[in-house]
Amino acid sequence: MVGLFAGIGGLELGLAAHGWNTELLCEIDAGARAVLSARFPDVEVHQDVTRLRALPAGTELVAAGFPCQDLSQAGRTAGITGARSGLVDEVFRLVRRRRGPRWLLIENVPFMLQLGRGQAMRHITAALENLGYMWAYRVVDARAFGLPQRRLRVLMLASRTEDPRPVLFGTDAGPRETGDPALDPCGFYWTEGVRGLGWAVNAVPTLKGGSGLGIASPPAVRLPSGEIVTPGIVDAERLQGFSRDWTAPALAAPGVRAGHRWKLVGNAVSVRMATWAAGRLADPSGEEIPGEQDPLTGQRWPTAAWGRAGKAYRVPVSTWPIHEPYEDLRWFLEDAQLLSARATAGFLRRAGRGTLRFPPGFLADMQNHLLRMGGYPQEAA
Structure with missing residues (x-):
């Protein structure tokens, strides 16, 4: 696999738990690169995705947590064509230059579903379909994997040769209560x-x-x-x-302040979320996919959907695919x-x-x- 916009390696750690071997990492932030170099010492770390000419031969999966600053409610919301979030097109450029990878895994903030009345999602899904990909996405909550952080993220999976729907939609546990406000923090x-x-x-x-x-x-x-x-x-x-002090190596990078570690952690992909996705890739068995033929109409993008060849369908699943302890x-x-x-x-x-x-x-x-x-x-x- 290859990790683009790798941050501090959350996607790569989760995928490694189910056997994926990282061949190349790409990340522009100097502090994050210092973390990647320390935590993935045998992997080449490239600085600028726009200068990356091609993917390594034999790449089967590309993971890309592309920058969310232009998509986030907390950011500038410039949209998918913003200077940062528009870099997702570099992913499509690299995938186009080589025949396949088998899988493309994209992660971002749920606000991308709303921004520009759905413009960001229309841009991404159209690009995928032009490259011959079938795609599916689902908003998932980190609490489903046992972590006490209410963190919703879009996981999008696409392939030219495989069906991504069983991977993302094959399990659905539904929301649950996580505590009592009178007794818990x-x-x-x-x-x-x-x-x-x-x-x-x-x-x-x-x-x-x-x-x-x-x-x-x-x-x-x-x-x-x-x-x-x-x-x-x-x-x-x-x-x-x-693990504790995972981002400590960032302080070795020139000009990086201690507070920058918060930025690296806040922008990261939850490791357990990535581990769940990797486990589903390894074994996509599960329940029958609900709502397989519920056409997506209008400009609103739902919590989960899939599509190919210009047609899209909503899927009635929750943001809690499982209930980990x-x-x-x-x-x-x-x-x-x-x-x-x-x-x-x-x-x-x-x-x-x-x-x-x-x-x-x-x-x-x-x-x-x-x-x-x-x-x-x-x-x-």
Whole structure:
């Protein structure tokens, strides 16, 4: 296999768990390349996908978690033709230059289904069909694989010779409760408070990449005791399925700040999500595919669909393909720190200006936490 836009190797680690051997990695971020070189020491790491002339001979699978900045609600939303996300066309260029790989696995944010009234998905599916591929995609939640992070991502699988539908749609477990807000820790975005909260029971909301300046932007967690903490970088790595200090080699790259590790983790593919996809590739057996002939009409793209030769069909499956044993968020807070008084005060000011409805007792816990942390900072009073 080849990993394009490889980040810190989440897709590649998951695929390796089921026998896929990485022959080439491509990644432009210097910190991420340092991680890849340290964690995949025998694999060539190429810097610029636009300068990559061809795939290695015998490539059977291309994995591409192409940049989401132009597709994300948290980014610029310039669309599929944006300077970053438009690089997906480089994947199609490389695939066109060589006859096959057998599989193409693409990962990105669910907002790509909505952006430009579906323009991004129409662009990608049309490109795949022009290359002779049958495609399928499904939005999946990292919590389905036992990780306490509410992280929805689009997994798209395409092939010229195989049917991707049994791989992605062959199992469906349906959503489940992950905890009790009165007894379990609850995650939220402390940087929000006016328009959103990101509230998640016994989970953190989606880990984000943070700022381009290397400033960390972890979520916060309200513990049952009422304390408010933020996960550390080691906790974040584990919440993505990586081993602790997986991104530490990034600090060896020139100009990389410690906060840049948050960006690398936030932009990564959950290892367990990739491991599930690899397991399905190895053994796609399962249930009969539902809704096989439910034509896709209009501009809205559903949670799951497949298509070929200009025709597309929706598939009524959930974002939880399986129910792996769920791990308590408490186990992922070994490196946590108390949310600062400044951050707590800023959240409470925003909450006071907005009209959001908050979970019972939450704002009181935030007020009490601020008092325990010394009250409003002098400059924020």
